[in-house]
């Protein structure tokens with residue numbers, strides 16, 4: 001079980017926005033919590049308030065039962081006493097120190113310094129680089145050095161600000177998996193900022209979604225992506241298909257939702273919503289030829305392919321079926337069906353994959 005971080009605070013920037021975070025909390029069973037949101041949504045402000053690099057005007061920050069900040073009681077524990085390891089976005093390595101010097105920086109004067117540095121260099125595969133200077137390292141190597149430096153003094157909490165943002169795309173994809181492994185092995189709870197949806201899904205156990213200076217949803221990554229709590233969150237998470245609908249009837253736990261000319265089946269919402277936004281993730285849509293036999297619990301929507309667009313190993317296919325429905329298929333599946341613009345298809349979505357959100 002990991003120590004828990006709790007934060008509720010307000011930060012006003014003179015002439016700028018108000019960042020108001022309410023009831024942010026990590027869960028003890030979770031290794032990596034991702035802070036996710038668009039640029040300017042307040043992610044870095046939250047990270048800095050936790051690190052003690054920034055002082056909010058109200059609220060509190062607690063970690064592992066200890067108060068780090070409390071506006072009422074005028075408590076502000078300085079950053080150096082919070083035992084937090086920070087990996088800044090640009091890594092901020094000391095250019096005049098070698099890799100070993102950087103990693104051991106926070107351990108100056110400690111007798112176990114050399115041993116701990118060697119241990120981290122070995123763990124992160126940096127042994128051969130220990131005498132190099134940051135200017136002689138690739139972006140990915142610098143990232144590992146920054147991670148090793150942050151972990152060296154055995155912090156209680158690790159903060160990572162867009163740890164992969166400074167890397168080129170292929171390196172970023174390669175390091176994503178490695179970073180995930182290291183963060184889990186490190187045994188230290190981590191808070192990781194990103195505005196990349198794939199990165200959030202790959203690296204996070206839990207996700208806290210921020211928008212306009214507020215925390216709008218938090219929970220397990222799979223749950224939040226599968227069931228965004230509002231159309232705003234679905235938008236932030238880039239749910240590919242969002243279409244307005246009206247719940248016309250509910251029976252046996254299934255809602256029938258009219259979206260223009262099309263009737264969709266969805267799981268009945270818990271509250272009696274009528275005007276809804278319908279969200280469908282592209283990976284939950286499958287396409288087949290029009291004459292394939294129907295699979296029962298699915299919505300089957302006849303449509304025409306309007307656009308195909310490569311997305312890495314996948315292809316994003318837009319289907320006009322009364323509304324624009326986006327599907328994500330492998331290149332192989334597209335080739336097998338000989339999909340092209342104008343192809344007739346049937347799009348299938350299981351009712352539990354049609355998400356209803358209150359329309360405001």
Ligand SMILES: Nc1ncnc2c1ncn2[C@@H]1O[C@H](COP(=O)(O)OP(=O)(O)OP(=O)(O)O)[C@@H](O)[C@H]1O
Nearest residue numbers: 013014016017038039040041042043044045046195
């Ligand atoms: N020192 C400051 N003075 C004035 N406004 C600020 C200051 N720092 C941040 N802000 C504003 O507060 C808001 C939140 O900023 P923050 O850096 O926390 O966002 P973010 O989600 O981390 O964005 P990004 O992904 O671009 O780093 C933004 O509108 C930003 O312009």
